[in-house]
Amino acid sequence: MRRGVLAGFFALCLAACTAQPPAPPPSNPATPAAAAAAPSQSHTTIKPEDLASYDRTATHxxxxxxxxxxxxxAPFDTDAAIxxxxxxxxNYAIAxxxxxFIVYDISRPERTSxxxxxxxxxPQNDVTVSGDLLFLSVDSPMTGPSCRSPMALDAGWEGIRIFDLADKRSPRYVGAVAVPCGSHTATLVPGPTPEAVYLYVSSVPTxxxxxxxxxxxxxxIGVVKVPVHxxxxxxxxxxxxxLPDGGTPLQRLSYGGCHDITVFTARKLAAAACIGDGLLLDIADPEHPKVxxxxxxxxxxxxxxxxxxxxAGTRVVFxxxxxxxxxIVCDPKTEPGYGGDGIYDIVDRKLKLRGYFKIPRPELEPETCSAHNGSLVPVTGRDIMVQGWYEGGASVIDFTDPAHAREIAYFExxxxxxEFGGSWSAYFYHGYIYSNDMLEGLDVLQLTGVPFAEPATTQLNAQTQ
Structure with a gap:
């Protein structure tokens, strides 16, 4: 989850430096006509020939x-539309x-439209769904919650925008929630009763x-309660x-904090990736998670x-x-360094390291990549996931043997x-893999040779398992 152009603060910088704000907001800050706002003319349109050239480089x-x-x-064909x-x-994917955001009809995946x-x-407008509700995560100061609000020069509104998706052809803005330091990502957590759901909001302190x-x-972290009706x-x-001490700073950062949270509802557990820390949480009381x-x-x-x-909720991949x-840190040349996955078993409610994984393709240079967003691929008796790696593409990983995790399929x-490109997220849903390329758009991929065992699902937020 929801995640920056290229990390939280890099992404916000890129968006701020390449885009001029849209027209000033109207007097009503909760403008429902989100689509009425027009992109700034200062945005540079991505040339069709550049997209075609990029598309021809695809291998799998x-x-x-x-x-x-x-x-x-249009209007998502500019350098600001990441x-x-x-x-x-x-039967819909929301990107x-x-x-x-963009709503796709995936009822016939080969004819996605x-x-x-x-x-x-x-920015980043990471998406979370619950029934007919859509939540957009905003982690950059805006002058207000309206879709017409320009970016603020200093402090401003940040948090969650809420849309009604009952009519997929005309989503309707219904409100917003301000969250201190913004919402980098928001994880859906079912409530104890159907009347409300919760969002765990990660606010990377950019x-x-x-x-x-x-x-x-x-x-x-922020906890937002949403009355469903x-x-x-x-x-x-x-x-x-x-993180009582504020979190462990890494990568020459001067701060810590949580970037992304995934919940495993059946076991009332959550795994939180927090810049310099990995956390395992007890979420039996969703308003009061415990480390x-x-x-x-x-x-x-x-x-x-x-x-x-x-x-089974007994293993987690960070x-x-x-x-x-x-x-370029996700390939074998930097082993055993950075940019890959760490695989942990959960033993007596503690995390025990079992192994690492990196993309085994050594020919990635000059492509830039690191591990990013993925989801489980449901297969009986095996642990398989798919993951986006920016320009490293979408990788399908078998981590049944965590000490020897291996790539079994890829698309790149x-x-x-x-300045940007590659798979931000790669997720499995209803028999197909969907990858959101930051430059190109939505890719629909079909994995063969794997016996899927997908339970009946009508919704997927990859961070809610």
Whole structure:
């Protein structure tokens, strides 16, 4: 989860430096007509020939076949429109974008098509769904919660925007929740009753030392409670401390804090990737999570980014976003350094390291990559996941033997003609793998030779297992 262009603070810098804000907001800060805002003319349109050239660089293993690709279109065809995370509800995929979000019809995956696009700038705009509700994570100061609000020069509104997706062709803005230090990612946590759901909000302190809100929020996560039938009344109900010392700084950062949280609901557990720390949490009381274990690995991890549990909830894979995808650290040449995955078993509610994984393809240079967002691939008796690695592409990993995890399939493009490119997120849903390329758009991939055992699902947020 939801995650920066290339790491939290790198992403925000890129978005701020390449985009001018849209027109000033109207007097009503909660403008429902999100699509009415128009992108700034200062944005540079990505040339179709550059996209075509980039697309021709695609390669893949014989068992991971591209069956569809939906390229970006206006207003998401500019250098400011960076594709971010994915979520799924019914026969639809929702793709976040620094400029808003896109709704795709995936009822026939080979004919995936765009249903609607909502222009609503707010980096990163990571997406989380719950039924007909969509939550957008905004981790850059804006002058207000409206989709027409420009970026603020200093302190401003940050948090969660909420949309009603009942009509996929015309999503409707219904409200917003301010969160101290913003929402880098938001993880859906089911409530004890169906009347409400929770969001665990990770606020990577990209403005550390600049805003009092970020200083006061160090070591905390935000807990937002959403009444399902009245989402406009969603509110921040807690800021539990999970890192009493503020977190371990890494990669020459002067701060710590949580970047991404994945919950395993059946066991009431959560794995939190917190820049310099990996946490295991007890979430039996969703408003008051408790830390069960805290680990560091400074020799192998430079920026703890995200986590994926196995199907039993007894193993977790943490990813390292060292360099934020701006360096080449995910391949064998930097073994056993940074930019890959660490695989941990959960033993007596503690994390025990079992092994590491990196992409085995040595020909990646000059492509830039590090581990990023992935999800479990449901296979009986085996632990398999798919993961986005920026320009390292989408990799399918068998980690059944955690000491010898191996890549069993891949899809990648070459080096991007723009400042960004590659797979931000790669997730398995309803028999297919969907990868959101930050430059190109949505890729639909079919994995063969693997006996899927997917339970009946009508929704997927990869960070809610």
């Amino acid at each position: 293993s014989g068992n991971l076949l591209p069956v569809a690709g939906v390229a970006r279109r 594709g971010s995370d994915l979520a799924f509800t019914g 976040g974008n620094y400029e808003g 765009i249903v609607s696009q909502v222009y609503c700038p707010g 403005h550390q030392g600049v805003t009092p809100e970020c200083e006061a929020h160090k070591g905390k 009245d989402p406009a009344k969603a509110a921040l109900v807690g800021e539990p401390v999970v 069960l274990d805290r680990i560091q690995d400074p020799q192998h991890f430079g920026y703890w980014h995200s986590a994926v549990f196995n199907a 990813s390292d976003e060292f360099g934020g995808g701006l360096s 493009r070459g080096h991007s003609p723009a």
